[in-house]
Amino acid sequence: MSNIVSKIREPLILGDRTIHDITLDVAKSVEGKANKWWYIVFGLSVAAATWGVCCILYTVGVGIGSWGVNKTVGWAWDITNFVWWIGIGHAGTLISAVLLLFRQRFRMAINRSAEAMTIFAVMMAGLFPILHMGRPWLAYFNIPLPNQLGSLWVNFNSPLVWDVFAISTYLTVSIVFWYLGLIPDFAMIRDRARVRGNAMYDKVYSLLSFGWSGRARDWSRFEEVSLVLAGLATPLVFSVHSIVSMDFAAAIVPGWHTTIFPPYFVLGALFSGFAMVITLTVTMRKVMGLENYITIRHVESMNYIIMLTGSLVGTAYITELFMSWYSGVEYEQYAFINRATGPYWWSYMIMMTCNVVTPQLFWIKSIRTSFVASFIIAFFVNIGMWFERFVIIVTSLHRDYLPSSWTMFHPTFIDIGLFVGTIGIFFTLFLLFARVFPVIAQAETKSILKIVGSQYVEINATAAPVKEVKEKEVDEKEEESSDDNADNESAENDKGDE
Amino acid sequence: MSKVIHALYDDDEKLLDGVKALRSSDIHIVDVYSPFPVHGLDIALGIPKTRLAICAFIYAMTGFVAAATMMWYMMIVDWPMNIGGKPSFSFIENLPAFVPILFEASVFCAAHGMVITFLLRSWILPGVSNKNPDPRTTDDLHLVELDLDDKEASEAVKILKSSGAKEINEK
Numbered sequence: 001m002s003n004i005v006s007k008i009r010e011p012l013i014l015g016d017r018t019i020h021d022i023t024l025d026v027a028k029s030v031e032g033k034a035n036k037w038w039y040i041v042f043g044l045s046v047a048a049a050t051w052g053v054c055c056i057l058y059t060v061g062v063g064i065g066s067w068g069v070n071k072t073v074g075w076a077w078d079i080t081n082f083v084w085w086i087g088i089g090h091a092g093t094l095i096s097a098v099l100l101l102f103r104q105r106f107r108m109a110i111n112r113s114a115e116a117m118t119i120f121a122v123m124m125a126g127l128f129p130i131l132h133m134g135r136p137w138l139a140y141f142n143i144p145l146p147n148q149l150g151s152l153w154v155n156f157n158s159p160l161v162w163d164v165f166a167i168s169t170y171l172t173v174s175i176v177f178w179y180l181g182l183i184p185d186f187a188m189i190r191d192r193a194r195v196r197g198n199a200m201y202d203k204v205y206s207l208l209s210f211g212w213s214g215r216a217r218d219w220s221r222f223e224e225v226s227l228v229l230a231g232l233a234t235p236l237v238f239s240v241h242s243i244v245s246m247d248f249a250a251a252i253v254p255g256w257h258t259t260i261f262p263p264y265f266v267l268g269a270l271f272s273g274f275a276m277v278i279t280l281t282v283t284m285r286k287v288m289g290l291e292n293y294i295t296i297r298h299v300e301s302m303n304y305i306i307m308l309t310g311s312l313v314g315t316a317y318i319t320e321l322f323m324s325w326y327s328g329v330e331y332e333q334y335a336f337i338n339r340a341t342g343p344y345w346w347s348y349m350i351m352m353t354c355n356v357v358t359p360q361l362f363w364i365k366s367i368r369t370s371f372v373a374s375f376i377i378a379f380f381v382n383i384g385m386w387f388e389r390f391v392i393i394v395t396s397l398h399r400d401y402l403p404s405s406w407t408m409f410h411p412t413f414i415d416i417g418l419f420v421g422t423i424g425i426f427f428t429l430f431l432l433f434a435r436v437f438p439v440i441a442q443a444e445t446k447s448i449l450k451i452v453g454s455q456y457v458e459i460n461a462t463a464a465p466v467k468e469v470k471e472k473e474v475d476e477k478e479e480e481s482s483d484d485n486a487d488n489e490s491a492e493n494d495k496g497d498e
Numbered sequence: 499m500s501k502v503i504h505a506l507y508d509d510d511e512k513l514l515d516g517v518k519a520l521r522s523s524d525i526h527i528v529d530v531y532s533p534f535p536v537h538g539l540d541i542a543l544g545i546p547k548t549r550l551a552i553c554a555f556i557y558a559m560t561g562f563v564a565a566a567t568m569m570w571y572m573m574i575v576d577w578p579m580n581i582g583g584k585p586s587f588s589f590i591e592n593l594p595a596f597v598p599i600l601f602e603a604s605v606f607c608a609a610h611g612m613v614i615t616f617l618l619r620s621w622i623l624p625g626v627s628n629k630n631p632d633p634r635t636t637d638d639l640h641l642v643e644l645d646l647d648d649k650e651a652s653e654a655v656k657i658l659k660s661s662g663a664k665e666i667n668e669k
Contacts, residue, residue: 019637020637020638023637023638153577155581156572157573157595158581159598161599165598165603166602169605172606172609173610184534184636188533188637191634191636194633195633210624211621211628211629213531213628214533214636215530215531215629216536217540217545217620218620219536220535220539220540220545223535224548224551225612225616228550228554229609239598239601246598446638447534450510
């Protein structure tokens, strides 16, 4: 065994899988039939998606007067949903890019589905600002195109325009990164289809795999491209949510106008993104029979990140409160007092409990190494992060400078339909992905099998300490050479070594 | 009379040993097909280091310059606007507001340019048919392809066998 394995490392691939077993396990979900659970969840998702699509069409038809927004609360659930989805879309690229740069092997089993999650979440996010335009067919006004409006260009000083560029870049780069990793895996499915004589699969996956042959030169380039893409995507992840936060921070609304927003939003995004990854992978592991690949070690590693980002988000909440008091600006102070004690105090409490208190439970080892507990906490984190955006947006707006324009926000049927509908569309896309695409990056997983496979880790774990004990005994003997028994033992050990 | 030899390995370390042994006895290796990236294989095969990263840098600079030119033309030259009193008399004064888009455009061009270059350079494109001679090379076997005359072939087969090849097919 030439690979160096730490003896304290725990396996990331269980069940003594061989390379061929990995192929079978990954191909199974693509080639086999879906089980009952898949159809049930898919049915529910399609139902929700249908509601969502109807609400989208209605909004496009009659305008955003069908929402609960009013002249004081001009941004409400739409922008809350937008920021929530963008946040969820952050973990995928973090897992595939940042964890690649840090050589974290636990990313291998989850990166494919996390990237898919990213892409679908960013698509859902992109929908909301476009719908909020009221006239979505004029969305192309965001693009700096030559025009007949007196050469009126987009305003490059505006964070809203930066957002258009940031999100388009993020979405397309994520898609490319994801697809690049899929090419060798599609090739695997293609070759299997050819052997099995399944002409339809052969044709489809031949097209999808771009004629990948796995030549040494291709792999060498592939690795380089992955590494450079990871290097490019890492600052991209941090820039996208920073720019989203500037949509707020560059405004002069009390409660929004704070310089802490970019790091605070990025951390919140990672926090909610990892929570969504846990929700999806823990479910997928059971539904698709991937228990050997998505292990408790993976979930625990993600829980560490949730714990860290959750604590940092908590720190940001408290810093924000402190700064509003310390600034001496009474509007700023009122905005925060109103958040905690005003008519929306309950949403502030939900935010604080779900985001600050629940992740602290991960300090307890039995909780962070339990699938059920992780799933439940991740669910709460997702709720908490939605409310965080709701608190920032709606409670900052609903009490204006003029008390005469103070108002409340009440979501309409359409508002709820848009939110539930995008969740439905998201899960529909994700479930389709899980059926037709290899959900585990099998090529990469195969390359780390000898390092993290249970059969290899155990060999190393048992081999190493024995050797150490012997060395220790020899040392002791050298010190106490007068002791006869020790000499005998030493002789025995030497014999054994020979 | 030339002979095509396909040697299949089921272990990446044996493959590396085999490739090194073949190279040290000056036997030309046509290609190696693997189901996953084998670390050190490119060095063992003597494949020169890819220059795709340099391409990415050039594309990034292209994106940067293109975005800078665009914003300079639109905001400074063609239609300068007074927006909230923010200075827009010259490119430098307005530069802080341009930073996000300069960055995004650089990343956009670098990522897409590099990937497109990679796909074209390796000729991995929609509609291209695959060239791996054995379907098992995307599953669990590595394949070394040799194209040799009879004399060299017998020597190569000996080396392949001693390095632990699982299967050797001659054509």
